[in-house]
Amino acid sequence: MRYTYYPGCTLYTTARSLNDCALKVAERIGFELAEMPAWTCCGAIYNTNSDDLAASVGPVRNLARASQLGDKLVTLCAACYNVLKRTNTALNDPEKQDVAKRLLDYVEEPFERPIEVIHYLEVLRDDIGWDQIRGKVTRPLSGLKVASYYGCLMVRPPKVLQFDDPTNPMCLDDLMAAIGAEPVQFDFKTKCCGGYLVVSQHDVAVKCSRRIIDNAADYNADVLVTTCPLCHYNLDALQRDMKAEDPDFQPIPVLYFTQLLGLATGLRKRELALDYNKIDPRPVLKKVGNVS
């Protein structure tokens, strides 16, 4: 199977490990992600102001170009998924056809066929299936307790995204179970990490993220997993501030789900790019006998 793939900006820089593991794992599992040519930034947030059409130009152009390549567009960053899927839904909204037409006229790219924006996790869950993935596991992550963190952008607004149960999503948990890990109960799966507030109101983001780490700790998680580069940054890098504020704070490594998937399907240590994680996950991965 071959899919058109939209990586987005951050997957080329701070979230390289999310991207690289995903591409290598896809090969192992038996599907291909073909990066679409000439993609541009999705805009990182979905615009909701009724008169701000300019903010939609980027995502609309990307969707139109993707429609020339196939009928599905695969995303991996939670923010790109959110923005592109919502933009795509708005373009098809019968009540918003005047705006849709203005945008499509402006970008001067033909929309060749209806297109569906999906997330890499949906490829795994809906097209490949957990059984098939289980069959590709060469190194089951037995005994590793994982808290699956979905954040906001994978599940809200639920009517548009329809990714999973919006209050208790299970997709990542099911994937973790398929690769032999132990998904733990986790109340703050979809609680906000503070997102972009880290740029202008750093301390607020630290507070929001601390709640999530504490909740994962309450359920004895060894690691957290995420699919959003910004959640990853806040939950991982801001543990430095949590430790500075509270000497008793116990750090927990935060990984991209693709890193654990890579580990379980036999990627080499170097390919997992664990060096980029601020809280070193190697000690805890070693504890369960998984890093060679």
Place this chain on the structure above:
Amino acid sequence: MEYPDKTLIRQIETLSGQGISDCYQCGRCTSGCPVVDEMDLNPRQTILLLQLGKAEEVLGSNGIWLCASCMVCGTRCPCEVDYARIAEACRAIVLRAKNSKVDPDSIKDENIEEIPQQAFVASFRKFAG
């Protein structure tokens, strides 16, 4: 702050696509908001002030700048009011009057190196005029 347009409530409704009077003040939005402890006006209070015609007070509050756009409020509201869009509209009105809330020059070098650009793009789009 002075705003040239005197029909602020209408502007907020048009920009956000939300009806201010649709809210019946139950507070479900606010009970799920992750940053409510930091806000001088919480989402429910903000809407109440708008219902009372006090838009200037809302535009001068810190609540609208603390919203992380997590979309919990709109997901929970029984009246289908999307408060995040109301906050977005309020911010737009302030920002379009050239009152930026984030100064790129004030960001520390080490943070520029480290923070994902996804955050910068989002932050500037939310907070820069």
